[in-house]
Amino acid sequence: MKATLKNEIIKRLVEANGEPISGQQLADEFGISRTAIWKHMKQLQEKGYAFETVKKRGYVLTATPDTVDDANISMALETENFGSRIIYEQSMTSTQAIAHNKAQEGAPEGTVIICEEQTAGRGRMMREWKSMKGKGIWMSVILRPEIAPYEAPQFTLVAAVALTKAIADISGVQPEIKWPNDLLIEGKKCTGILTELQADPDRVNAIIMGMGINVNHQPNDFEEEIKDIATSLKIASGKHIDRATLVAKILYYLEIYSAQYVKEGFEPIKSQWESYSCTIGNRIRATTLQDVFIGKAIGITNDGVLQLQLDDGTIKGIYSADISL
Ligand code: BTN
Incomplete structure (x- = not known):
């Protein structure tokens, strides 16, 4: 559009x-x-x-105002298609919820839903996601890759690479990727990714890629329960970051890497993912819905599954878990 x-x-x-x-x-x-x-x-x-x-x-x-409105993002866009439709409001319940509705109504690939503040932002496992007004990037992007549903979790890893590169370009700070969906700076979380699907049994209709980035938060902006584990790009880089320019750069890399994934599979992106990872090579604890596994993370498969070497030497494939380092 x-x-x-x-x-x-x-x-x-x-x-x-x-x-x-x-x-x-x-x-x-x-x-x-x-x-x-x-x-x-x-x-x-x-x-x-x-x-x-x-x-x-x-x-x-x-x-120009310090906002992530459509005009501000559009002037920095370098994409072919992503971001050509931007739905922006000051306040939304959750960009993710709105993106689901828009995707169902047929919104095209690359549609962006973004706001200054979310009143009901959510993270993985239905956790609350704090989305302070004017400080972060709270956005969901609608993707429509021609892939099978089992391939969709790899898109979290594709998005992690896109986000890492965009953040490094704009802020000068290189985040690390904690499998599968967190970006950390000096061990503290600056970004979370929420990948959700609309699919038939054999085909993906849409991926709703939610991204929450703490951008211009000061230490006091974080609530007591997360202040020791969260950081922002401003805290890490010492400078105010133009959020609209960062959004444009994220869309640029997301467009490139999702097209590459559809054409060539995960393998070419996997090596980049591994180079930014702080999970691989470390002893970790993986808490799944049923169990807790402790061992050394030795790699990810071409499908994005984490390979954990347990103390008895067996290799356990972890599909979804909370990781503590
Ligand atoms: C996580 O780390 O648990 C994922 C956090 C994802 C938060 C983003 S903010 C934009 C989008 N809208 C939401 O309600 N959640 C995602």
């Missing part, structure tokens, strides 16, 4: 790089009246975008 006109206007002003563009020029380029352009500019100002009006010469974009 085409980006909205407001997003196109912002993109055009960013590309102008400080050169004023007149209302008439914008009106001609977008095929609408000058009054319509003026109305769009007014609405953008209300959202926190600022313009200088250079006498007789036109508009210059001077400031």
Whole structure:
């Protein structure tokens, strides 16, 4: 779907790089009246975008708001398709719940659901996921890969690689991947991934890829029960991170790696995953729904299953578990 006109206007002003563009020029380029352009500019100002009006010469974009709204993300997008439809609200119950509905209604691959604050954010195993206003990235992306349902869990690992690379590019800090779905910095969690499926017995209709990233949190922003185990990109890098630019970079890598997965399978991505992993090579405790296994994590299979060498030497395949290091 085409980006909205407001997003196109912002993109055009960013590309102008400080050169004023007149209302008439914008009106001609977008095929609408000058009054319509003026109305769009007014609405953008209300959202926190600022313009200088250079006498007789036109508009210059001077400031953008610290939000993850669709216009802000669109101007940084480098994708073919992912992010061409962005559903953004200040506050949502859970982007994951909304993405499920949109996927059922037929939303295309690469649709993004994102907000500033979630009031009922959820993590794995139905845990609560705290989603503080304006501090993090709380988003769900709809993927529609042509794969069988048993392959879907590997998409958590694909997303982990995409997220790791995007975070390193934008923040300068390299997170580690804790199998299967956490990103850690210096042993503390900065990101969680929630992969959910809409599938028939033999085919995936949609993967709802939920991502929660603690971006600009200060230490005091974390509640007592998680403050010793959670961190943010700001705490780790010492700088404020532009969340919209990070979202655009995540979509860039997610598009590349999910296409690569569909074409070539997990193997080429697996070696990248292993290079960022802090699980492999370590003695760990894996708590599954039924049991607890302790042993050395010796690798993941081409299907993304964790291989645990138990103390008696046997190898146990772990499909889903909570891992403590
Ligand atoms: C976990 O580590 O348990 C996964 C956390 C996933 C949180 C994200 S935030 C965006 C999306 N919406 C939700 O309600 N959950 C996911």
